Amino acid sequence: MNYLKWLLLGSIFSLSGMANAQEITAYTELLTPYQILDEDNKLTGFSTAVVKTLANKVNDTVNFELLPWERAYRGVKENKNTLIFSLYRSKQREKHFKWVGKLDENIHNFYALRSNVATHIKSEKATKRLITAVISNSYEDKTLTARGYTNLMRVSNEKQVVNMLFSHRIDLLFGSEVTIANLVTEAGRSIDDIIKLVPISNWGDGLYIAFNKDSDADLVKKYQRAYQELLNDGVITKLKKQHFKFNYIAP
Structure with a gap:
């Protein structure tokens, strides 16, 4: 009976997770090496990998909209429950988005x-x-x-x-x-x-993942928690090392 009880509870939790799963649109542009196209013309890069990992962690499906930056920016501002990356966080933009997590300092x-x-x-x-x-x-x-x-x-x-x-x-x-x-x-x-x-001085607070400002609070919190867990577990650092393969430019 105990086995059947736990099996039933597991099924309930599984169905609950499926019910909470969402389909998210993520707007972005090409920005080496954060968002790039591979030899098969598929979107990849460090920031793309982070967003995909986040979506997998919360059991969501993410649909990427690769657009010129102005259209991507307009798309996320006009559509609730959508996100954008890699977005500079600045004083002027602060109140226009709900911020998930920092991708890079990007000085x-x-x-x-x-x-x-x-x-x-x-x-x-x-x-x-x-x-x-x-x-x-x-x-x-x-x-x-x-x-x-x-x-x-x-x-x-x-x-x-x-x-x-x-x-x-x-x-x-x-x-x-x-x-x-x-x-x-x-x-x-x-x-x-x-x-x-x-x-250049006072450039901003780096590159971020952010949601449309009118997005559901629970959705945003879900991604914020998942991002923090990935950060604490060292997953973000590992992804960065995989994608940031370059030599530094000498002054």
Whole structure:
């Protein structure tokens, strides 16, 4: 009888878990190495792996919507119970989302060709005089514009910027070391040819997973708890090591 009792309870809990399972839409963009396409054109990368692991942990199904950033951002803001990644957490965005967990610190620096000494600036103020490439309408574009940058070369694809630097169409690259190092390597260039210059101050609190601000509280808490468990168990660190395979850029 005890065996049957526990079997029955197990079935109830199993059915309860299935009843609570949800289908979640996750909006994102391509951002090396956080969200990338593999050789089979499937979405992968560190942040993608974290979101998939989270969904599996809470028994949800996640449907990825890979879009240009502006459309992805609009999609999550317009649709309840959807999430977005990898999203910069900033003071301006704080009240517009329900935040799940941090993916990476993502400190931003300016970078130049090591051979182009004329672009080796020493201060953030000096970067405004040079031409910097940014993805059109990205967080970088909007934030630098708000800070008074007028020499921005706006592009639609992040993979363009490395060759633009080497062909001297721009003076500076701007982004996290993780992203820039991967873009340089993917372009078939050596990171030894790139120099890391000054960081930009007060950039924000890193990259996050976040839900639409009107999402159900229980849904958000479920993901927040699951994320914390993955963090405590070392799963996030393990995934980062698997996907962050690059050499650092020397100053």
